[in-house]
Amino acid sequence: MKALRKGAAELFGESIKMGVRFGDADSRRSVTVRVGERDAEQLLFGPEDTISGTVHVDSPSGRRIEHQGIRLELIGQIESVLDRTVTEFTSLVRELAEPGELLGRAEFPFEFADVEKPYESYDGIHMRLRYFLRLTVAKAYGAKAVHEETFRVYTTTPVDESESNNAIKMEVGIEDCLHIEFEYNKSRYHLREVVLGKIFFLLVRIRIKHMELAIIKRESSGVGANAYTESDTVAKYEIMDGAPVRGEAIPIRLFLSGFDQLTPTFRNVNNKFSVRYFLNLVLVDEEDRRYFKQQEVFFYRKGP
Structure with missing residues (x-):
């Protein structure tokens, strides 16, 4: 489903449903890319586009869950399969909820405007460059539930007619x-x-x-x-x-x-x-x- 991306995570043995809905998902173009051994559909954004929408968190069967905060991060990173290193070049955080209780379904709007997205997404032989949203519900003693949603960035090159393009x-x-x-x-x-x-x-x-x-x-x-x-x-x-x-x-x-x-x-x-x-x-x-x-x-x- 393009508009609503769903996920689930375990938080102290309790299953929490988590998802991300991009604000213009129904009208925005998506692309199908090969990631590892599978095809994945990802929404497409430009370097200057604002990333906005709504996230939802559902407690299991309507039970009350105490948490230490809910946050959303927008991350741009480069991953190397060869040496297993990860380098972040963009990282922004939105604190969606302070510590408290979660009962039933909660929704939180978000917006990341003027985000630095200098590079194009890339899934290569040994290198991967990706942008994603990471939704985290924190629990006491360091436990947490995490859901990630990857989106794609394409960069374009303005045509310069004066630049040499010889045969x-x-x-x-x-x-x-x-x-x-x-x-x-x-x-x-x-x-x-x-x-x-x-x-x-x-x-x-x-x-x-x-x-x-x-x-x-x-x-x-x-x-x-x-x-x-x-x-x-x-x-x-x-x-x-x-x-x-x-x-x-x-x-x-x-x-x-x-x-x-x-x-x-x-x-x-x-x-x-x-x-x-x-x-x-x-x-x-x-x-x-x-x-x-x-x-x-x-x-x-x-x-x-």
Whole structure:
């Protein structure tokens, strides 16, 4: 259910129902993202959007429960799977109720205005950046019931027509066996754009079986001895099946909008990680030998 997010927690053996309702949940866009092994639906916000709504806390069967306060936190954090570290870069607190008693259902409005949300949400290979609301009902002796609700933030890049966005042209080959030229129409693409290009075969003395274009994501984290980089193939697109001949030109047309797992390029997010993308041109011959050439490109989410 989009509008109402429900949760339950144990508080001294008593089950408390807790939930968060975003104020404009019915009209706000949501996105489905892959988190671990499952798909999750999350409401989408911009960096300047106010986060507001209502939370509810239900005591079990209408019984009276004493508590030491109810609070709501808005947190932005970066999690590393590799070293299990968590870094908070945004943390705001709203005290919803002072210590007292909870009987039946209680509702509390909340609002977080002018919240710093400088980075885009990200679920990667080993790094995760997320924003969430954490609802806590405190009990004596340190016991507490907690419910978390994750929401998503997308950042956009204003279009700067004066910024260089030249075509990419390169030559690659194997001496006396293969010589090709390839070009892409741009070096920067927004995530709903089309990659256009051409491949020219100037010399072909090996039997090519097929050719494909892949998008490679390279995630890097850490520094020095703790630096770690891993690559993942986000998409593959076959652009030729069969043996080319000298003088042949093969067109490239790759629609980025078909790959929801693409993100913008991230440069040194909070000094924790970076994400870069490469177009990887691969040729496979009849003996299944692979010849490839990578070229870095910059992806961004288009702004107004």
